[in-house]
Amino acid sequence: MPQRSKPSDSWAALMREQLLSRSRLPVGKGWKTTNQLRSEFGLGKGLMEKTLKSMVKQGKLDRFNGSECAEPGKRAYNQVWYRPKGMA
Protein backbone atom coordinates (compact mmCIF):
# COMPACT_ATOMS: atom_id res chain seq x y z
CA MET A 1 0.00 0.00 0.00
CA PRO A 2 1.47 3.42 -0.97
CA GLN A 3 2.32 5.69 1.96
CA ARG A 4 0.52 8.97 2.51
CA SER A 5 2.82 11.91 1.70
CA LYS A 6 2.95 15.68 2.16
CA PRO A 7 1.58 17.59 -0.85
CA SER A 8 4.38 17.53 -3.38
CA ASP A 9 4.89 16.47 -6.97
CA SER A 10 5.01 12.85 -5.76
CA TRP A 11 1.19 12.87 -5.63
CA ALA A 12 1.09 12.02 -9.34
CA ALA A 13 3.20 8.84 -9.03
CA LEU A 14 1.33 7.70 -5.93
CA MET A 15 -2.07 8.35 -7.48
CA ARG A 16 -1.19 6.45 -10.65
CA GLU A 17 0.03 3.51 -8.57
CA GLN A 18 -3.19 3.53 -6.56
CA LEU A 19 -5.35 3.75 -9.71
CA LEU A 20 -3.59 0.76 -11.22
CA SER A 21 -3.95 -1.31 -8.08
CA ARG A 22 -7.71 -0.88 -7.84
CA SER A 23 -8.82 -2.97 -10.81
CA ARG A 24 -8.00 -6.60 -11.56
CA LEU A 25 -8.34 -6.69 -15.33
CA PRO A 26 -7.71 -9.63 -17.69
CA VAL A 27 -4.37 -9.62 -19.49
CA GLY A 28 -4.31 -10.02 -23.29
CA LYS A 29 -6.63 -9.21 -26.15
CA GLY A 30 -10.19 -10.18 -26.97
CA TRP A 31 -11.76 -10.08 -23.50
CA LYS A 32 -15.36 -8.84 -23.37
CA THR A 33 -17.86 -8.43 -20.58
CA THR A 34 -21.38 -9.88 -20.70
CA ASN A 35 -22.80 -6.43 -21.40
CA GLN A 36 -20.39 -5.85 -24.28
CA LEU A 37 -21.33 -9.24 -25.77
CA ARG A 38 -25.04 -8.53 -25.27
CA SER A 39 -24.88 -5.30 -27.25
CA GLU A 40 -22.72 -6.99 -29.90
CA PHE A 41 -25.12 -9.90 -30.45
CA GLY A 42 -28.37 -8.15 -29.52
CA LEU A 43 -29.35 -10.81 -26.97
CA GLY A 44 -31.27 -10.41 -23.73
CA LYS A 45 -29.55 -10.80 -20.35
CA GLY A 46 -30.96 -14.26 -19.55
CA LEU A 47 -30.26 -15.79 -22.95
CA MET A 48 -26.76 -14.28 -23.09
CA GLU A 49 -25.82 -15.64 -19.68
CA LYS A 50 -27.24 -19.08 -20.55
CA THR A 51 -25.31 -19.13 -23.84
CA LEU A 52 -22.05 -18.04 -22.18
CA LYS A 53 -22.40 -20.62 -19.40
CA SER A 54 -22.99 -23.36 -21.94
CA MET A 55 -20.04 -22.28 -24.13
CA VAL A 56 -17.69 -22.19 -21.12
CA LYS A 57 -18.91 -25.71 -20.20
CA GLN A 58 -18.23 -26.90 -23.76
CA GLY A 59 -14.70 -25.44 -23.55
CA LYS A 60 -15.31 -22.87 -26.29
CA LEU A 61 -14.76 -19.80 -24.09
CA ASP A 62 -12.21 -18.67 -21.48
CA ARG A 63 -13.64 -16.94 -18.41
CA PHE A 64 -11.87 -14.41 -16.17
CA ASN A 65 -13.24 -13.32 -12.81
CA GLY A 66 -11.82 -9.86 -11.99
CA SER A 67 -12.86 -6.43 -10.86
CA GLU A 68 -12.98 -2.90 -12.20
CA CYS A 69 -14.08 0.62 -11.34
CA ALA A 70 -16.81 2.05 -13.54
CA GLU A 71 -16.29 5.64 -12.49
CA PRO A 72 -13.37 7.66 -11.16
CA GLY A 73 -12.93 7.14 -7.49
CA LYS A 74 -15.79 4.68 -7.07
CA ARG A 75 -15.35 1.29 -5.41
CA ALA A 76 -14.23 -1.62 -7.57
CA TYR A 77 -16.91 -4.22 -8.28
CA ASN A 78 -16.67 -7.81 -9.50
CA GLN A 79 -16.69 -8.26 -13.24
CA VAL A 80 -16.47 -11.30 -15.53
CA TRP A 81 -14.80 -11.29 -18.93
CA TYR A 82 -15.02 -13.89 -21.71
CA ARG A 83 -13.03 -14.58 -24.84
CA PRO A 84 -12.82 -17.41 -27.39
CA LYS A 85 -10.68 -20.32 -26.16
CA GLY A 86 -7.05 -20.21 -27.29
CA MET A 87 -7.04 -16.52 -28.20
CA ALA A 88 -3.69 -15.00 -27.19
Place this chain on the structure above:
Amino acid sequence: MKHRRFVVVSDNHGDMVDAKASAALSAFLSDFKPSVRVHAGDCWDFRNLRRGASDDEKASSLEDDWSEGSEFFRNFFKGGTENHFLLGNHDDRLWQYRRSATGLLRDYASDGIKRVEALCRASKAAMLPYDSALGILTLGKLSVLHGYHAGASACRQHANVYGNCLFGHVHTAESAPVASLEPAEARSIGCLCKRDMDYINAKTGKLRWAQGWAYGLLFDDGTYHLEQARNINGSFTYATAFKTI
Protein backbone atom coordinates in the same frame (compact mmCIF):
# COMPACT_ATOMS: atom_id res chain seq x y z
CA MET B 1 -7.21 55.00 -26.95
CA LYS B 2 -5.35 53.29 -24.11
CA HIS B 3 -5.11 49.56 -24.40
CA ARG B 4 -3.60 46.42 -22.90
CA ARG B 5 -2.18 43.52 -24.89
CA PHE B 6 -3.71 40.11 -24.23
CA VAL B 7 -3.23 36.50 -25.23
CA VAL B 8 -5.50 33.47 -24.75
CA VAL B 9 -4.20 29.91 -25.11
CA SER B 10 -5.83 26.57 -24.43
CA ASP B 11 -5.45 22.80 -24.54
CA ASN B 12 -1.74 22.02 -24.31
CA HIS B 13 -2.72 18.74 -22.56
CA GLY B 14 0.35 18.12 -20.37
CA ASP B 15 2.78 15.69 -21.97
CA MET B 16 0.72 15.70 -25.18
CA VAL B 17 1.90 19.25 -25.94
CA ASP B 18 3.15 19.82 -29.47
CA ALA B 19 6.79 20.94 -29.22
CA LYS B 20 6.63 23.12 -32.34
CA ALA B 21 3.43 24.89 -31.28
CA SER B 22 4.83 25.43 -27.79
CA ALA B 23 8.08 26.91 -29.17
CA ALA B 24 6.10 29.19 -31.51
CA LEU B 25 4.02 30.42 -28.56
CA SER B 26 7.19 31.16 -26.54
CA ALA B 27 8.59 33.21 -29.44
CA PHE B 28 5.28 35.06 -29.71
CA LEU B 29 5.21 35.86 -25.99
CA SER B 30 8.75 37.26 -26.16
CA ASP B 31 7.83 39.47 -29.13
CA PHE B 32 4.30 40.56 -28.20
CA LYS B 33 4.78 40.78 -24.40
CA PRO B 34 1.09 40.61 -23.49
CA SER B 35 0.25 41.95 -20.03
CA VAL B 36 -3.05 40.03 -19.83
CA ARG B 37 -2.54 36.27 -20.14
CA VAL B 38 -5.34 33.73 -20.08
CA HIS B 39 -4.97 29.97 -20.10
CA ALA B 40 -8.42 28.68 -21.06
CA GLY B 41 -7.99 25.18 -19.68
CA ASP B 42 -6.77 21.62 -20.24
CA CYS B 43 -3.24 22.45 -19.14
CA TRP B 44 -2.97 18.77 -18.16
CA ASP B 45 -4.36 15.75 -19.98
CA PHE B 46 -5.03 13.53 -16.92
CA ARG B 47 -6.01 10.64 -19.22
CA ASN B 48 -5.34 8.24 -16.33
CA LEU B 49 -8.25 9.84 -14.51
CA ARG B 50 -10.73 9.61 -17.39
CA ARG B 51 -13.99 7.76 -16.82
CA GLY B 52 -13.58 4.46 -18.68
CA ALA B 53 -9.83 4.97 -19.27
CA SER B 54 -8.20 2.10 -21.17
CA ASP B 55 -5.50 -0.01 -19.50
CA ASP B 56 -2.86 1.83 -21.56
CA GLU B 57 -4.21 5.20 -20.43
CA LYS B 58 -4.26 4.05 -16.80
CA ALA B 59 -0.66 2.90 -17.07
CA SER B 60 0.66 6.04 -18.81
CA SER B 61 2.81 8.39 -16.80
CA LEU B 62 0.79 10.82 -14.72
CA GLU B 63 4.12 12.21 -13.50
CA ASP B 64 5.22 13.25 -17.03
CA ASP B 65 1.81 14.72 -17.72
CA TRP B 66 1.94 16.71 -14.48
CA SER B 67 5.52 17.96 -14.90
CA GLU B 68 5.16 19.00 -18.57
CA GLY B 69 1.83 20.73 -17.96
CA SER B 70 3.29 22.54 -14.94
CA GLU B 71 6.33 23.70 -16.92
CA PHE B 72 4.07 25.06 -19.65
CA PHE B 73 1.95 26.81 -17.00
CA ARG B 74 4.96 28.55 -15.41
CA ASN B 75 6.49 29.62 -18.74
CA PHE B 76 3.21 30.93 -20.11
CA PHE B 77 2.39 33.17 -17.17
CA LYS B 78 5.96 34.46 -16.66
CA GLY B 79 5.93 38.16 -17.56
CA GLY B 80 2.15 38.65 -17.38
CA THR B 81 0.75 41.30 -15.04
CA GLU B 82 -2.85 40.02 -15.09
CA ASN B 83 -2.98 36.23 -15.28
CA HIS B 84 -6.02 33.96 -15.37
CA PHE B 85 -6.29 30.18 -15.41
CA LEU B 86 -9.63 28.61 -16.34
CA LEU B 87 -9.97 24.94 -15.47
CA GLY B 88 -10.85 22.70 -18.43
CA ASN B 89 -12.74 19.41 -18.37
CA HIS B 90 -9.45 17.45 -18.38
CA ASP B 91 -8.04 19.49 -15.46
CA ASP B 92 -11.35 19.04 -13.65
CA ARG B 93 -10.85 15.26 -13.52
CA LEU B 94 -8.53 15.86 -10.56
CA TRP B 95 -11.31 17.78 -8.78
CA GLN B 96 -13.73 14.90 -9.44
CA TYR B 97 -11.40 12.55 -7.51
CA ARG B 98 -11.67 14.83 -4.49
CA ARG B 99 -15.05 13.12 -3.99
CA SER B 100 -13.62 9.62 -4.40
CA ALA B 101 -14.93 6.86 -2.16
CA THR B 102 -11.34 5.67 -1.71
CA GLY B 103 -9.45 7.59 0.96
CA LEU B 104 -6.00 7.40 -0.64
CA LEU B 105 -7.26 8.55 -4.04
CA ARG B 106 -9.09 11.40 -2.36
CA ASP B 107 -5.91 12.37 -0.52
CA TYR B 108 -3.69 12.23 -3.61
CA ALA B 109 -6.23 14.26 -5.61
CA SER B 110 -6.30 16.84 -2.79
CA ASP B 111 -2.50 16.97 -2.91
CA GLY B 112 -2.62 17.51 -6.67
CA ILE B 113 -5.20 20.28 -6.28
CA LYS B 114 -3.00 21.97 -3.66
CA ARG B 115 -0.11 21.84 -6.16
CA VAL B 116 -2.26 23.47 -8.85
CA GLU B 117 -3.26 26.16 -6.36
CA ALA B 118 0.40 26.67 -5.44
CA LEU B 119 1.29 27.03 -9.12
CA CYS B 120 -1.43 29.67 -9.48
CA ARG B 121 -0.13 31.57 -6.44
CA ALA B 122 3.47 31.46 -7.71
CA SER B 123 2.36 32.73 -11.15
CA LYS B 124 -0.11 35.22 -9.65
CA ALA B 125 -2.85 33.60 -11.73
CA ALA B 126 -6.50 33.73 -10.65
CA MET B 127 -8.18 30.35 -11.13
CA LEU B 128 -11.77 29.81 -12.26
CA PRO B 129 -13.62 26.48 -11.92
CA TYR B 130 -14.86 24.29 -14.76
CA ASP B 131 -18.40 25.52 -14.51
CA SER B 132 -20.67 26.82 -17.27
CA ALA B 133 -21.72 29.79 -15.11
CA LEU B 134 -18.81 30.38 -12.74
CA GLY B 135 -15.98 29.52 -15.13
CA ILE B 136 -16.46 32.52 -17.41
CA LEU B 137 -13.83 35.27 -17.47
CA THR B 138 -14.97 38.70 -18.63
CA LEU B 139 -12.47 41.01 -20.28
CA GLY B 140 -14.47 44.12 -21.17
CA LYS B 141 -16.97 43.05 -23.82
CA LEU B 142 -15.20 39.75 -24.44
CA SER B 143 -15.83 36.54 -22.50
CA VAL B 144 -13.31 33.73 -22.23
CA LEU B 145 -14.24 30.16 -21.28
CA HIS B 146 -12.92 26.67 -21.69
CA GLY B 147 -15.90 25.38 -23.66
CA TYR B 148 -19.10 23.59 -22.73
CA HIS B 149 -20.35 22.36 -26.11
CA ALA B 150 -18.70 19.94 -28.52
CA GLY B 151 -19.22 18.86 -32.12
CA ALA B 152 -19.64 20.71 -35.38
CA SER B 153 -22.09 23.28 -33.98
CA ALA B 154 -20.08 24.07 -30.83
CA CYS B 155 -19.04 27.51 -32.02
CA ARG B 156 -22.59 28.60 -32.82
CA GLN B 157 -23.90 27.21 -29.52
CA HIS B 158 -21.27 29.14 -27.56
CA ALA B 159 -22.17 32.35 -29.46
CA ASN B 160 -25.84 31.79 -28.61
CA VAL B 161 -25.14 31.34 -24.90
CA TYR B 162 -22.15 33.59 -24.22
CA GLY B 163 -22.22 36.21 -27.02
CA ASN B 164 -18.76 37.51 -27.92
CA CYS B 165 -16.42 34.86 -26.60
CA LEU B 166 -13.23 32.89 -27.02
CA PHE B 167 -13.05 29.22 -26.11
CA GLY B 168 -10.86 26.12 -26.48
CA HIS B 169 -12.09 22.60 -25.74
CA VAL B 170 -12.93 21.51 -29.31
CA HIS B 171 -9.37 22.09 -30.65
CA THR B 172 -10.59 23.76 -33.87
CA ALA B 173 -9.87 27.28 -35.14
CA GLU B 174 -13.15 28.73 -36.36
CA SER B 175 -15.67 31.46 -35.72
CA ALA B 176 -19.45 31.69 -35.71
CA PRO B 177 -21.37 34.95 -35.54
CA VAL B 178 -25.06 34.61 -34.64
CA ALA B 179 -27.94 36.96 -35.38
CA SER B 180 -28.20 39.35 -32.43
CA LEU B 181 -28.88 43.04 -31.75
CA GLU B 182 -25.56 43.18 -29.92
CA PRO B 183 -22.54 41.65 -31.73
CA ALA B 184 -22.29 37.96 -30.77
CA GLU B 185 -19.47 35.97 -32.26
CA ALA B 186 -17.77 32.94 -30.75
CA ARG B 187 -14.25 31.98 -31.74
CA SER B 188 -12.64 28.64 -31.13
CA ILE B 189 -8.95 29.38 -30.70
CA GLY B 190 -7.38 26.00 -31.51
CA CYS B 191 -5.11 23.91 -29.33
CA LEU B 192 -1.41 23.47 -28.59
CA CYS B 193 -1.40 19.68 -28.30
CA LYS B 194 -0.51 16.92 -30.74
CA ARG B 195 -3.18 15.67 -33.07
CA ASP B 196 -2.31 11.98 -32.68
CA MET B 197 -3.84 11.17 -29.29
CA ASP B 198 -4.95 7.56 -28.75
CA TYR B 199 -8.56 8.32 -27.90
CA ILE B 200 -9.19 10.31 -31.10
CA ASN B 201 -7.11 8.39 -33.65
CA ALA B 202 -10.04 6.66 -35.34
CA LYS B 203 -12.32 9.72 -35.34
CA THR B 204 -12.53 12.10 -38.31
CA GLY B 205 -13.26 14.99 -35.95
CA LYS B 206 -9.53 15.38 -35.31
CA LEU B 207 -9.04 16.39 -38.93
CA ARG B 208 -10.73 19.68 -37.99
CA TRP B 209 -8.24 20.31 -35.20
CA ALA B 210 -5.90 23.27 -35.57
CA GLN B 211 -3.04 24.55 -33.44
CA GLY B 212 -3.06 28.20 -32.49
CA TRP B 213 -4.00 30.89 -30.00
CA ALA B 214 -5.82 34.25 -29.84
CA TYR B 215 -4.32 37.62 -29.02
CA GLY B 216 -4.98 41.30 -29.47
CA LEU B 217 -5.74 44.57 -27.71
CA LEU B 218 -8.21 45.34 -24.93
CA PHE B 219 -9.30 48.98 -25.02
CA ASP B 220 -10.28 50.99 -21.95
CA ASP B 221 -13.92 51.27 -23.06
CA GLY B 222 -14.27 47.47 -23.04
CA THR B 223 -14.00 46.99 -26.79
CA TYR B 224 -11.20 44.87 -28.22
CA HIS B 225 -9.23 44.00 -31.32
CA LEU B 226 -8.77 40.28 -31.88
CA GLU B 227 -6.31 38.25 -33.96
CA GLN B 228 -5.70 34.52 -34.21
CA ALA B 229 -2.36 32.83 -34.86
CA ARG B 230 -2.52 29.33 -36.28
CA ASN B 231 -0.30 26.63 -37.65
CA ILE B 232 -0.27 26.74 -41.44
CA ASN B 233 2.04 24.14 -42.99
CA GLY B 234 4.22 24.07 -39.90
CA SER B 235 4.59 27.86 -39.53
CA PHE B 236 2.89 30.40 -37.30
CA THR B 237 2.49 34.01 -38.48
CA TYR B 238 1.51 36.75 -36.04
CA ALA B 239 1.36 40.55 -35.84
CA THR B 240 3.47 42.40 -33.29
CA ALA B 241 2.21 45.94 -33.95
CA PHE B 242 -1.20 47.53 -34.56
CA LYS B 243 -2.31 50.93 -35.76
CA THR B 244 -5.66 52.51 -34.89
CA ILE B 245 -6.86 55.28 -37.21
